[in-house]
Amino acid sequence: MTAHLRLVAAWATVAAMQFLIDPTDYVGTGSLMTVFLFVWLLGVIFWSAFGVVHEAEEVAERLGEPLGTLVLTLSIVIIEVALISAVMLSAKDVPTLGRDTMFAVLMIVLNGVVGICLLVGGLRFHQQTYNLQGASAYLAVIIPLAVIALVLPNFTTSTSVGTLSLMQAGFFSLFTIGLYASFLWLQTGRHQGFFLPIAGKKDEEAGVAIPHHAPAPGSTGFRILILVANILPIVLLAKSLAVLLDFGIEALGAPAALGGIIIAMIVFTPEGISALKAVAANQLTRAINLCLGAAASTLGLTVPAVLLIGLLTDQPVVLGLSGANMVLLAVTLILNTLTFSSGRTTMLEGTVHLSLFFVFLVLVFSP
DSSP states (O other), rough: OOOHHHHHHHHHHHHHHHTTTGGGGGGTOOOHHHHHHHHHHHHOOOOHHHHHHHHHHHHHHHHHHTHHHHHHHHHHHHHHHHHHHHHHHSOOOOOOHHHHHHHHHEEEEEIIIIHHHHHHHHHHHHHEEEEEEHHHHHHHHHHHHHHHHGGGTTTSSSSSSTTOOOOHHHHHHHHHHHHHHHHHHHHTTGGGGGOOTTOOOOHHOOOOOOOHHHHHSSHHHHHHHHHHHHHHHHHHHHHHHHHHHHHHHHTTOOHEEEEEEEEEHHHHHHHHHHHHHHHTTTHHHHHHHHHHHHHHHHHHHHHHHHHHHHHHHHHHOOOOOOOOHHHHHHHHHHHHHHHHHEEEHHHHHHHHHHHHHHHHHHOOOHH
16 A cells, blocks of 8 residues: 555656646745755655666565665665766756765764664674675775766876866777676576575574565566556656755855755665665675665766756866765775675674764765
8 A cells, every 4th residue: 555655646746747836936935835846845755766676676575686686776876876877967057066975875874874784683693794796896896986087087187177078088988888797697697606695604694584574566667667657656756856955055155065965864764774684684795785785777868968968068077086985985895895804793893883974974064
């Protein structure tokens, strides 16, 4: 019943925004209607994002690992790209939005969600094990993608600091897509075992069953159609939300990076909850697949999308991070490499990751 109600609410909102309400009529008025529309759209999109995760998990149960986790992460990234695209196409003056969103995703996932997961898992199970080969494969992709996308543009000389020339953008996009595609081939092909719980381990690695509802009726194809039906309203409502989000940040005098953080929170909160459920069931390998998979897919797919939108709309795209954020990114990548280097984790690693996440939040409001 909840799933049906969610779909009805989402598509009814789409119809209202298409035929009855134009958010641009309320931008600049400062009226209660503006606030109501923003809260309404944010709530519907957020609720729909939970629906996407729910349906992706239904598909995941049918496909098994690691294909199931891949479906979930790709579904979430589609939403992320749609929201970023909507803001860029509506505001016309947000050259750092793609950068801010990608950086926020990395900080939220690699420090915030990973930190909470390891802290909760450490408190409950003392130590947790995971498949080291899978975590290493993820980090081998995340590190170069993060450096190419968010650090290297600050040191190129063909264009202004933080940006890429047309040739650089084209080739870097191809390299990024190629690297991510090769990783997907590895993940779903000959090295699937890297992303599964270690065979032959004790019961602690297998974990306990995650409490779950009875499998939803319908074939895999039908569940995929329902998944798409949950994703489409978010894509269609993204432009309306973008108009109000851009106005709200400007009216409040909030940091421009706050837009990227809001998008990242909308997109990855449901997936973060899924990761916490996995950790609570002592299934750390699945939680790592969700967290590191989200970071890898964000970098692998968002960078080319943002650069393409900038090219098509003739907008400048600033990718290079500030000096302080480059330091924070470097420490985050090093810390994740150390955390996922032994095959076991404790609550200590969780507290360190959370400390870096709080540093990130402070720097947003006090650069």
